[in-house]
Amino acid sequence: MTRGSIRKYFDQYDNNCQVGSVIMLVLPLSRSQTMNTDNRITLFYSPQTRASGIRVILEELGAPYDLTVMNMKIGENRESEFLAVNPLGKVPTIRHHGSVITEQVAIAIYLGDLFPEAGLAPPVNDPQRGTYLRWLVYYAACFEPAVMDKFAQHEPSDPIQSVYGDFDSMLRTLETALADGPWILGERMSVADVLWGIALNWTMMFKLVPERPVFREFADRVTARPAFIKVAKEDERLAAEHQAVADQRTP
Numbered sequence: 001m002t003r004g005s006i007r008k009y010f011d012q013y014d015n016n017c018q019v020g021s022v023i024m025l026v027l028p029l030s031r032s033q034t035m036n037t038d039n040r041i042t043l044f045y046s047p048q049t050r051a052s053g054i055r056v057i058l059e060e061l062g063a064p065y066d067l068t069v070m071n072m073k074i075g076e077n078r079e080s081e082f083l084a085v086n087p088l089g090k091v092p093t094i095r096h097h098g099s100v101i102t103e104q105v106a107i108a109i110y111l112g113d114l115f116p117e118a119g120l121a122p123p124v125n126d127p128q129r130g131t132y133l134r135w136l137v138y139y140a141a142c143f144e145p146a147v148m149d150k151f152a153q154h155e156p157s158d159p160i161q162s163v164y165g166d167f168d169s170m171l172r173t174l175e176t177a178l179a180d181g182p183w184i185l186g187e188r189m190s191v192a193d194v195l196w197g198i199a200l201n202w203t204m205m206f207k208l209v210p211e212r213p214v215f216r217e218f219a220d221r222v223t224a225r226p227a228f229i230k231v232a233k234e235d236e237r238l239a240a241e242h243q244a245v246a247d248q249r250t251p
Ligand SMILES: N[C@@H](CCC(=O)N[C@@H](CS)C(=O)NCC(=O)O)C(=O)O
Pocket: 048, 049, 050, 051, 072, 077, 078, 088, 089, 090, 091, 092, 102, 103, 104, 105, 140
């Protein structure tokens, strides 16, 4: 696929087309089927990445969305067309009503608020709104930096300078928040749970986070849900397709 043809693809992205290895999947609509088509969300996507969690959230919300799938294994996310959308070349990225939104936590907050009828985001004047935002932002502000430092085997900084203090305190704080359950807001499930369940599942799999019962049970609750199962299955298929394309290119 040439750069020109990718450009053409992006220009006609709402035509439900499939061009080369960049695929546009228009998914069956569910709860929000009756919504105006202008409300459709485009999710720039690669399988088995942070974008998968956002797709699970879209499924949980019953949101109308289209995927623009990019094969990261051959660097499609680093083509100029996508860099014009998100200069970092990262997924998840969404486009909605002409605006581009990046960063998974910002996207999660945005989507939860966009579909209040799904009941997965406490509204602004709800007493649980602050707790909800706290744990969503904790993910990006504390958990991810801590886990990525561990992954990269960085020497821990002085806890006073570190944005997350130290790894063990960061994790213990999260564990305490999840301990009562079943969800982070108690009996009320929210978008934050989807994000955390998937993140814990991945990070325990890669042994970056220890397999503590609270984390395991929490992750299992999220990954047993139909939305997660559907996305994981589809991701497996897409990832295999992408790998096959990448293998063909390797001499
Ligand atoms: N800060 C971003 C991180 C997104 C991110 O790192 N995405 C990875 C996939 S999990 C990516 O797109 N990597 C591809 C690349 O940089 O080429 C967020 O919170 O959404």
